């Protein structure tokens with residue numbers, strides 16, 4: 001579903017060029033729930049934005065659903081993103097002047113499509129916001145806002161959901177609500193999920209945990225591996 005090869009990215013800071021991704025190779029299966037953990041500044045968000053076609057790498061290739069992303073121009077990337085990818089950001093990024101309902105259907109409108117009333121209602125129920133569709137973002141808790149953001153990311157039924165620290169601003173109870181929700185979409189809709197977090201509690205929901213450090217993948221572990229518990233324990237500390 002996702003294939004990344006030799007991915008490099010750098011930023012310019014004045015006259016200096018700072019490498020951020022230093023050659024990332026990564027393969028994610030259809031229906032996998034993968035979590036990327038790692039220290040702040042290690043390049044997790046940069047990688048996720050590249051996967052979502054929001055930015056372009058210095059070199060390397062990204063295949064999403066067998067289609068090469070990095071050779072496309074911005075317009076083509078946007079079209080591909082709208083088709084294949086749903087994005088959830090740490091700070092929700094809801095549009096403040098739109099209601100919950102309007103926020104959720106926004107990606108369809110941006111794409112010139114009409115929302116099916118049944119689909120929107122089903123999604124509203126799935127994220128437990130049935131009675132909230134006429135509310136505005138500022139009338140919701142952080143957890144509720146993040147659930148709107150997740151519904152918005154899923155309205156066009158993308159093959160891949162990319163979530164950047166989706167529980168980063170939430171307390172433990174609201175975090176588990178969001179993670180249970182992602183786990184449900186993963187199980188019931190076979191959604192491929194790539195979630196960035198630095199919370200090991202959140203990482204525990206994934207099939208595979210990838211440790212990112214200093215712009216490269218340092219280690220990874222699958223749930224079925226013998227050293228899975230040891231791996232978790234090492235980073236819980």
Ligand SMILES: Nc1ncnc2c1ncn2[C@@H]1O[C@H](COP(=O)(O)OP(=O)(O)O)[C@@H](O)[C@H]1O
Pocket residue numbers: 011012020038039040041042043044045046047
């Ligand atoms: N737009 C940008 N311009 C310059 N430097 C950036 C930019 N975005 C990120 N960086 C730098 O790249 C590094 C990795 O950032 P990021 O991908 O956000 O890390 P993480 O999500 O793991 O915390 C950091 O050192 C950050 O300062």
Ligand SMILES: [Mg+2]
Pocket residue numbers: 044045046164
């Ligand atoms: Mg980040």
